[in-house]
Amino acid sequence: MIKxxxxxxxxxxxxGYGFAQIDSFRVLKTITGDIxxxxxxxxxxxxxxxxxxxxxxxxxxxxxxxxxxDVKKYGQATLIDxxxxxxxxxxxxxxxxxxxxxRFLSLRNTxxxxxxxxxxxxxxxxxxxNKIWVYDELDNKLKKIDDDGTxxxxxxxxxxxxxxxxxxxxxxxxxxxxxLYDSTQAVYxxxxxxxxxxxxxxxxWDNFKVAxxxxxxxxxxxxxxxxxxxxxxxxxxxxxAILHAKAFNFTSSRLYALRHDRIDIFDFH
Numbered sequence: 250m251i252k253x254x255x256x257x258x259x260x261x262x263x264x265g266y267g268f269a270q271i272d273s274f275r276v277l278k279t280i281t282g283d284i285x286x287x288x289x290x291x292x293x294x295x296x297x298x299x300x301x302x303x304x305x306x307x308x309x310x311x312x313x314x315x316x317x318x319d320v321k322k323y324g325q326a327t328l329i330d331x332x333x334x335x336x337x338x339x340x341x342x343x344x345x346x347x348x349x350x351x352r353f354l355s356l357r358n359t360x361x362x363x364x365x366x367x368x369x370x371x372x373x374x375x376x377x378x379n380k381i382w383v384y385d386e387l388d389n390k391l392k393k394i395d396d397d398g399t400x401x402x403x404x405x406x407x408x409x410x411x412x413x414x415x416x417x418x419x420x421x422x423x424x425x426x427x428x429l430y431d432s433t434q435a436v437y438x439x440x441x442x443x444x445x446x447x448x449x450x451x452x453x454w455d456n457f458k459v460a461x462x463x464x465x466x467x468x469x470x471x472x473x474x475x476x477x478x479x480x481x482x483x484x485x486x487x488x489x490a491i492l493h494a495k496a497f498n499f500t501s502s503r504l505y506a507l508r509h510d511r512i513d514i515f516d517f518h
Contacts, residue, residue: 274488274504274515278311281511289498289505290331291460295512298326304339306354317354332375332421340373347373347381349396360398367392367400372429374420377441382420382427389414391429391439404443421459424477428459436464451475456497465499472497472504491515 286298293309302325304317317339327342336357337350345368347360362370362383369386376382380401381394389407392400407414415437417429426446429437436449454466454473464475470492472485487494491513494506504517 274491274517277503277514277516279511279513280307280311284507284510284512286326286329286496287498287505287507287512288329288331289500289503290334291500292334293500293503294331294334295505296329296331296337297512298329302326304329304337304350304354315352315354317350317356319356323348328373330373330375333379336375336379338373338375338381340370342371345370358396360394360396362394362398365394365398365400367394367398372417372420374422374427376422376427377425382422384417384420384429386416391420391427391443402443404439410445419457423459423461428464430457432457449475449477456499458499460499461501463501467497474499 280295280297282297283299284297285300288296295307297305297307299305305313306315308314323341323344323346326339328340330338330340335352337352337354339348339350341348345362347362349357349360351357362368367383367385370383371386372384374382376393383392383394385392390403390405392403394400413434415429415431415434417431417437419430421428425441427439427441429439431437432452432454434452436451437445438447438449440446449464451464451466454468456465456467458465462477464477466473470487472487474483475481491506491508494508496507498505499517502517504515506513506515
């Protein structure tokens with residue numbers, strides 16, 4: 250349960266920058282097909298979303314292991330969260346609905362947020378204890394819900410805490426903190442009691458992801474990796490071959506670049 254707590258703010262400036270240059274990105278493999286979006290979990294399973302809204306799961310070797318075809322009811326998913334490989338979340342913003350799948354992409358249940366009077370949500374994310382974080386933009390609160398949509402806890406109203414109020418686009422639960430990313434402002438790190446522990450001056454990054462001890466992202470021609478504990482940032486200039494990729498994703502050892510109907514997978518250290 251999130252308890253109302255005194256907000257403690259530690260504004261951490263970058264303590265330094267580490268710069269890395271990679272002469273070439275070594276291609277491990279390429280996935281081709283009807284691909285408009287994708288996600289990658291921490292086991293390097295890849296989840297492909299097609300033009301027809303089909304979701305297909307490939308294992309780390311590129312073999313197809315599961316397909317979710319029941320897509321007619323909600324259309325194109327706004328967000329896919331695969332931070333827990335055993336529980337995949339598809340969020341359909343226009344319907345305020347979360348579809349929960351198991352590791353074989355079989356339907357477990359659906360959550361209609363409107364039944365809990367949660368009417369405007371842009372960002373959701375899985376919690377460490379198998380629950381779901383949502384940011385309610387009407388109430389301006391971060392809330393934790395269960396698989397029935399029942400609200401288990403919430404923060405105070407952000408309008409009482411921040412000026413301007415953050416409007417997060419992504420939520421990640423990593424290493425005992427919940428990270429809310431507002432691309433126009435910063436990354437806000439909360440503990441599980443709803444207290445703000447850190448405000449990280451990262452903004453205007455695309456392809457934002459928190460994974461383990463790092464925050465990843467891109468901006469223009471550059472990839473970034475920010476180490477949370479040391480406040481240090483590494484950056485890599487993109488090679489020409491993937492300069493204009495539609496999207497990137499990251500794991501601890503790999504970079505995934507989506508181009509037209511293909512994903513190129515690279516070594517990334």
